[in-house]
Structures are given as structure tokens and as C-alpha cells.
Amino acid sequence: MIVKKLRLQRGWSQDQLSQFSGLSVRTVQRIEGGQKPGLESLKSLAAVFEIDVSDLEGAPDMNSDINITDDEKAVIEKVKAIKDFYAHLISYTLIISLLFIINFMTGSGYMWAWWPAMGWGIGIISHGLTAFEVLNFFGPEWERKQVEKRLGRKL
Incomplete structure (x- = not known):
């Protein structure tokens, strides 16, 4: 480190x-x-x-x-979360593209590749919102409140 x-x-x-x-x-x-x-x-x-x-x-x-300060650790973790999101997005793009190619190559009239694209897409959106802290329902503030609540302290 x-x-x-x-x-x-x-x-x-x-x-x-x-x-x-x-x-x-x-x-x-x-x-x-x-x-x-x-x-x-x-x-x-x-x-x-x-x-x-x-x-x-x-x-x-x-x-x-x-020494690594708490602020530096937080920034490193945030950057790692964003990097993980981009890796996830690249995997999604490659695999879903491959599924669509297979779907077209098999010549079936039914476009089944949309189902995994939509399901996994929901996960990608959720991961992105969390990585970029757009929706941070369970962030540090929530954790602090839960700890205080369980310790019986007033907020």
C-alpha cells in the first residue's frame, strides 16, 4: 500500500x-x-x-x-467503484452484443436476446447510480444514523 x-x-x-x-x-x-x-x-x-x-x-x-489518510482511502475506494462499474459496462456490452449476434445467426424469428439485455441492463443502471453516487440510499450518512440508532444515542 x-x-x-x-x-x-x-x-x-x-x-x-x-x-x-x-x-x-x-x-x-x-x-x-x-x-x-x-x-x-x-x-x-x-x-x-x-x-x-x-x-x-x-x-x-x-x-x-x-500513511494513507481516511480521505485518501475514501477517494481510492470511490475510484475503484467507478473502475469496477466501467469494467462491468464493458462486459455487458461485449456479452450482450455477442448474444444479439447469436440470435441473428440462428435466424429465429423471436428476439430472445432482449431479455438478458434488459435484465442485466437494470443491474448496470443500478451499479452506475451507486458508483457515481447519484442515488446513495445506504451511504456513510445512513450507516452513521444506523449505528447511532442501535447504540441508543440521540441524533
Whole structure:
């Protein structure tokens, strides 16, 4: 997580970090995902970020200057939710297109491909509204109210 924060602070993509460090993109992804990097990878990353190798080896809580704040965590989660929505939308588009092609190729007079398109489409719309926080019925404010209610505190 330290590597991810340092990368994001500089506005770099994982691809850019891999080019600067000489590591593969997959290695950068694994390290950011929590896998323990080797010493050579640590040296490469430390050189790129211009910090000591020991700063990268330590736990994130031990280095106050590179801790991830709650605001940063919230932004990272929001960006991940939007990214997940776009991945979902791409899957939907590809698979539904394939279903329509199969429907046309089989030559049946009945357009059955509309049913999965509509059903899954409702899920896509719901996912988009949630990811972009258009309708946020169960957001942080709702959670806070529910916790307060269950703890018996006045709002």
C-alpha cells in the first residue's frame, strides 16, 4: 500500500512506475496488492521514489509521512467503484452484443436476446447510480444514523 500511495502522490500510472523502476507492470500490481517484494525490487522502487529501502520495508503505520489518510482511502475506494462499474459496462456490452449476434445467426424469428439485455441492463443502471453516487440510499450518512440508532444515542 505504501508503493501505491507514493505512486499516486506523484500522479503516475502503474505502467509509468514499471518503466521508471525497470519492473514489470505485473510485479508492480502484485506489490501494490500486498505481495512481499524481493530486495532487488525494493531497491528499484526506493531509487525511483528517492527514499530508503527501509522505508518501503516497514509497515505503513510506522511511517507517519506515508500513511494513507481516511480521505485518501475514501477517494481510492470511490475510484475503484467507478473502475469496477466501467469494467462491468464493458462486459455487458461485449456479452450482450455477442448474444444479439447469436440470435441473428440462428435466424429465429423471436428476439430472445432482449431479455438478458434488459435484465442485466437494470443491474448496470443500478451499479452506475451507486458508483457515481447519484442515488446513495445506504451511504456513510445512513450507516452513521444506523449505528447511532442501535447504540441508543440521540441524533
